[in-house]
Amino acid sequence: MAILVTGGAGYIGSHTVAELLARNEEVVIVDNLQQGHREALLGGKLYEGDIRDGAFMDTVFQENEIEAVIHFAAHSLVGESMQNPAKYYHNNVYGTLCLLEKMTAYNVKKIVFSSTAATYGEPEHVPILETDRTLPTNAYGETKLAMEKMMRWFDTAHQIKFVSLRYFNAAGAHESGRIGEDHAPESHLIPIILQVALGQRPHISVFGDDYATPDGTCVRDYIHVTDLSDAHILAVEKLRKGGDSSIYNLGNGTGFSVKEVIEIARKVTGHPIPAVMEARRAGDPATLVASSERTKAELGWKPRHAHLEQIMETAWNWHQTHPNGYSL
Template identity: 75%
Template sequence: MAVLVTGGAGYIGSHTVAALRERGEEIIIVDNMQQGHQEALLAGKLYKGDLRDSDFMDVVFGENRIDAVIHFAANSLVGESMKEPGKYYHNNVYGTLCLLEKMKQYNVGSIVFSSTAATYGEPENVPIDEYDRTLPTNAYGETKLAMEKMMKWYDVAHGIKYISLRYFNAAGAHESGAIGEDHSPETHLIPIVLEAALGKRPHISVFGEDYDTPDGTCIRDYIHVSDLADAHVLAVERLRGGADSSVYNLGNGKGFSVKEVIDIARSVTGRDIPAVMEPRRAGDPAVLVASSERARKELGWSPSRNTLEQIIASAWQWHSAHPEGYRK
């Protein structure tokens, strides 16, 4: 039996494909290549196409014996989602509806969903746990929450079991150095800091240094992408074992500040990384950190690459060897 990975040529998807390969899984990948890179795939059978294309998805399910799905395919830029909410609802929500309908049609009963801690909105508690309210503050988070709710009702009506994994910031690169993070445009802090280290940016902007945190800058949760990939594989195994549907946070439990990220990047790279202080951005909470105690207990997830030095060093290995990303 095979695992279908939607969005598998993307950043987290490709690392999950690598993790599945290490476990000897048969892997089927669907990606429309909007943000994916074929060069990032270390294994698997790739189908280039869109979840919303019914005939295309009939080919994917018809040609393969799929028993589980890991669903990454989605647009994920917060700022863009606020300008083009229709694009996010059509691709994220309608795309997931099409996927669930195909799973129902072909009797595939398990899906692991790459969600986001943006479903919580402004945190009630730090660290955030799974029982906190969900009140997204942007269209991206709202579509992810809608996707989760849709899965709940497909479970009620059709018995399709799901595990939703909520997390903030994936970072780092595969230990082989073969795959890493390459977005266009790039919006994530660690690769932007490393672009400054490479001289591709004149400086890194720090938005606000007067927050109620130890050094005045925002604190965020960073998890090594390979640890995230492992969590998705563990979730597949849990569903295969007959577990009920569930939601899990994935986090490091404490978080790192913007200044900490920059300082450790300077140490890891040995480069001067100029930082320019800018005014706060609207809507940036001081601290966003998720608790992963439930995932550790029930999934058996134990991240092994959880120091900021490890995360940034692995990212630097990839970015310094691929300064233009996957582009030749």
């Protein structure tokens, strides 16, 4: 039986596909390739299309014996979500509804969901616990929370069990050096910093230096993309064993400020990486760091890349060999 990975040609999706293939899993990928890359797939069976297209998804489910779904397909830019919330509700929330309806129709009872710790909003505690309140400060986080709630009701009505994984900043690249992070336009901090080191940008913009943090810049958790992939696969295993629906945080438990990330990049790359202070962006909480203690205890998750310098090195290795991403 196959695992369906929606958004499987994207950054985290493609790394998860690679890890599934390494475990000899049968993998089916659905991606509209608006943000994903065909070249990022090391194998699997790709269907190019949109999860909101009912006839297209019928073909996917009819041609394959799907056991479980890992759901990555979503828009994920905080700033854009504040400017165009309709785009996020239509793609993220309505797209998930369409997917769950097809899972119901084809009797697929397991889904692992790529959520976000942006569902918490401004945290009550640091590090954040799964039991903390959810009060998103941006439309992106609000749509992900809505998707989680939708899955809970589909569990109640149709016994579709889900695991929702809430995490912050994925970073780094596959150890093989064959796949890495390539967005157009790029919005993630580490690859943007590395573009400065490659001479593709004159400087890195820092959005806000007056937050209530030690150096005034936002503090975030960073996790290696392969460690995230491992967690998604462990969540599938939990559901295969009859586990109940659950929500887990994923994080290193240690936050790094924007200024600290830039300094580590300077050390790894040997480049001065000029930084320019800009105004705050709407919807950015000051500090987001997650506790993964429950995840480690219940899923047996053990991150292999615990240090940001190590994560940065894998990203730098990939960007040096792929300065234009997957484009030649």
